[in-house]
Amino acid sequence: MRDVRMRGFREQTTVERALEVLEQRIRRLGDEPVPIARAAGRVTAERVLARASVPHFARAAMDGYALAGEATSGAAAGAPVELALVGASFPGRPHAGALLLGEAVRITTGAPVPVGADAVLMAEHAEEAAGPDGAAVLRVRAPVPAGKHVAPIGEDVIEGAEVVPAGRRLRPQDVGVLASTGVAEVRAVRRPSVRILITGDELLPPGSAPGGACIVDANSLVLSALARRDGVEDVEVAYVPDRREAVRSALAAAGEDVVLVSGGSSVGPEDHAPLVLAELGEVAVHGVAMRPAKPAGFGFLAGERPVFLLPGNPVSCLCAYEFFAGPSIRALGGLPRAWPHRRRRCVVAREIASLPGRVDYVRVRVEGDRVFPIATSGASILSSTTRADGVVIVRAEDAAVGEGAEVEVLLYDA
Amino acid sequence: MRDVRMRGFREQTTVERALEVLEQRIRRLGDEPVPIARAAGRVTAERVLARASVPHFARAAMDGYALAGEATSGAAAGAPVELALVGASFPGRPHAGALLLGEAVRITTGAPVPVGADAVLMAEHAEEAAGPDGAAVLRVRAPVPAGKHVAPIGEDVIEGAEVVPAGRRLRPQDVGVLASTGVAEVRAVRRPSVRILITGDELLPPGSAPGGACIVDANSLVLSALARRDGVEDVEVAYVPDRREAVRSALAAAGEDVVLVSGGSSVGPEDHAPLVLAELGEVAVHGVAMRPAKPAGFGFLAGERPVFLLPGNPVSCLCAYEFFAGPSIRALGGLPRAWPHRRRRCVVAREIASLPGRVDYVRVRVEGDRVFPIATSGASILSSTTRADGVVIVRAEDAAVGEGAEVEVLLYDA
Numbered sequence: 134m135r136d137v138r139m140r141g142f143r144e145q146t147t148v149e150r151a152l153e154v155l156e157q158r159i160r161r162l163g164d165e166p167v168p169i170a171r172a173a174g175r176v177t178a179e180r181v182l183a184r185a186s187v188p189h190f191a192r193a194a195m196d197g198y199a200l201a202g203e204a205t206s207g208a209a210a211g212a213p214v215e216l217a218l219v220g221a222s223f224p225g226r227p228h229a230g231a232l233l234l235g236e237a238v239r240i241t242t243g244a245p246v247p248v249g250a251d252a253v254l255m256a257e258h259a260e261e262a263a264g265p266d267g268a269a270v271l272r273v274r275a276p277v278p279a280g281k282h283v284a285p286i287g288e289d290v291i292e293g294a295e296v297v298p299a300g301r302r303l304r305p306q307d308v309g310v311l312a313s314t315g316v317a318e319v320r321a322v323r324r325p326s327v328r329i330l331i332t333g334d335e336l337l338p339p340g341s342a343p344g345g346a347c348i349v350d351a352n353s354l355v356l357s358a359l360a361r362r363d364g365v366e367d368v369e370v371a372y373v374p375d376r377r378e379a380v381r382s383a384l385a386a387a388g389e390d391v392v393l394v395s396g397g398s399s400v401g402p403e404d405h406a407p408l409v410l411a412e413l414g415e416v417a418v419h420g421v422a423m424r425p426a427k428p429a430g431f432g433f434l435a436g437e438r439p440v441f442l443l444p445g446n447p448v449s450c451l452c453a454y455e456f457f458a459g460p461s462i463r464a465l466g467g468l469p470r471a472w473p474h475r476r477r478r479c480v481v482a483r484e485i486a487s488l489p490g491r492v493d494y495v496r497v498r499v500e501g502d503r504v505f506p507i508a509t510s511g512a513s514i515l516s517s518t519t520r521a522d523g524v525v526i527v528r529a530e531d532a533a534v535g536e537g538a539e540v541e542v543l544l545y546d547a
Numbered sequence: 548m549r550d551v552r553m554r555g556f557r558e559q560t561t562v563e564r565a566l567e568v569l570e571q572r573i574r575r576l577g578d579e580p581v582p583i584a585r586a587a588g589r590v591t592a593e594r595v596l597a598r599a600s601v602p603h604f605a606r607a608a609m610d611g612y613a614l615a616g617e618a619t620s621g622a623a624a625g626a627p628v629e630l631a632l633v634g635a636s637f638p639g640r641p642h643a644g645a646l647l648l649g650e651a652v653r654i655t656t657g658a659p660v661p662v663g664a665d666a667v668l669m670a671e672h673a674e675e676a677a678g679p680d681g682a683a684v685l686r687v688r689a690p691v692p693a694g695k696h697v698a699p700i701g702e703d704v705i706e707g708a709e710v711v712p713a714g715r716r717l718r719p720q721d722v723g724v725l726a727s728t729g730v731a732e733v734r735a736v737r738r739p740s741v742r743i744l745i746t747g748d749e750l751l752p753p754g755s756a757p758g759g760a761c762i763v764d765a766n767s768l769v770l771s772a773l774a775r776r777d778g779v780e781d782v783e784v785a786y787v788p789d790r791r792e793a794v795r796s797a798l799a800a801a802g803e804d805v806v807l808v809s810g811g812s813s814v815g816p817e818d819h820a821p822l823v824l825a826e827l828g829e830v831a832v833h834g835v836a837m838r839p840a841k842p843a844g845f846g847f848l849a850g851e852r853p854v855f856l857l858p859g860n861p862v863s864c865l866c867a868y869e870f871f872a873g874p875s876i877r878a879l880g881g882l883p884r885a886w887p888h889r890r891r892r893c894v895v896a897r898e899i900a901s902l903p904g905r906v907d908y909v910r911v912r913v914e915g916d917r918v919f920p921i922a923t924s925g926a927s928i929l930s931s932t933t934r935a936d937g938v939v940i941v942r943a944e945d946a947a948v949g950e951g952a953e954v955e956v957l958l959y960d961a
Contacts, residue, residue, distance in 0.1 A: 308769070336638075519711060
């Protein structure tokens, strides 16, 4: 491990190469059982099969009367067929027993169609009356074929069929269907746990008033919210003094799946994080050909738990998270590595400055389908990201992007 | 209130008209204070101003040496200027006291620039040495102008300036900037609370195995997940028997901002919800010219708390939520009414059937940029929505959408 402190980065890794390393090293986490009532939004670790058919009985697909279609043959408005009305079948309260050929029961949508019935006649094609002996009869004024308005067993889902594939982030309707088929829990990919180590003696926790030589930490809030966006539930934040032993203890004690270290990653005398990571594990990348976030890096503890070295400058921190930590956290949780932002094609209305050989993360405003770079690009100007509508990534092979060029904007608003 | 039970809907409200009613009647909820650490994703009720400038002191924008630029005038590699190295300024641990003209201190990025200094010289343009008297000196090999690598007070944000406007759904970086400026809490729009009443004697809670005449309720899970997507945190689910008094008690007891009633909204003898709502409050719309979800409706309790009557058929329930409840819940919480789905323009690869005079919610598969309607369109076939990639809305004025037409697909995946 070369000590780059106070000397600057002699070499920088390309963004492309850094992402290749993460692609090779970061694998999906294991899985865990999740009750179906809490499974929305989770990613399935294996395909899920229906435990029962839906419906598991023949059910009425219409309000009306259940009967044997055969018994209505020849019925017409002028020549109604009379059936004995012998009961009713409601959802959850079915008619007890089987129907004979000349019998009918009232039925409502979703109720079991009794044995002996094979069709549902719509209410408007019949009327109820009292027969000569006072018993209820149904006057049927139109024939109905067998099978009409009856949903057969398994019409929606057949027992044993695949309801959702492996790797599906469960949508609202997916958990509904799974519950319908009697699935009580699914195997879901574990969601990565994240520890955020905020280094910097000058930092006060959010909610404080800045004062003296102390400023208020923004990165813990930004990183927590980004991690939650990327599927993380458990986020721990710890503040760590700018002393090597303190950084070392904090990193050694972190048992989470992912560690995000904010600050102390650059080349100043107080930048302990890269050296400490090299001692405790491995630094894979440190110094990336990009702007902002050149001092970004990452490595691994115990060969597999990633530690991301994020510059303390707030825009660099956001940028380094988006390029390296975000895709990795999503991949650990079984989500796509791609940036989750909505995308929009726009035309460059004012030249976007860049230099070949580095990737630029350029905050932009969007007006209609025109895009303007935000004037200030200082890595410390976090307010540039609140004024921006999104970001344009300028590739390493490109120099400035000229007025009139078409670019893709990654929008900040969800 | 006309009792439509067992007689069908004589008239149907258009989707357009139903949405107009909601547009007029549904207003944003009030606001509440939210600590900045929990404010990500919340919607601001008013613009938020910076409580302090960022930075609130002149800070180093580079690692190096703080000094008066004037003192480096004429410095060159062959003719270094020697300054007295009198200390160091680190973030949170500033140099005590002011600098004289011939003095310099080590400084790291973000540290306060001492009084008397007005520039930061990059480390590579100087070297430290011991002077003839043993005191530390700095040999400066390049001049640096006043102001160089110094971020002035307020460079990022000026005290009192607007950081975010009213109505902003706070992004990760927004809460970071707000915290930096000393904001401890924001006034955020209240998130609507939702009660879901699941009616149906045949329904077992999710996690159960279907059996006998009983099926497993899917709608509570689908509706809960949709409401959470739309910004709701508090969701209560209650199961209500198919008896008028039970439905009445459950509706009367609901104190939430929004009530979603699943089932019992149609024209069967067990469909008590519309009548009960008319007794306890007001039914504004019941029966909509759409497919599925024709029996959908809504009304209000106490003149302002919306109650949505959602058909029990799972696809109809999903569809009615998306058309009526979703936009209303978002509007209550200060979010845009528009559907939140990602959109994509596709070409119809197989005719989409519809009829003029009704709006159709058509589940579709997407292959490349081609879109296929899912064959089965039964309102009870919830699995059609798990097989679908999204939905195409066919407007009331359109009949079938022919092969080759371009349509917008609302994608189910976030």
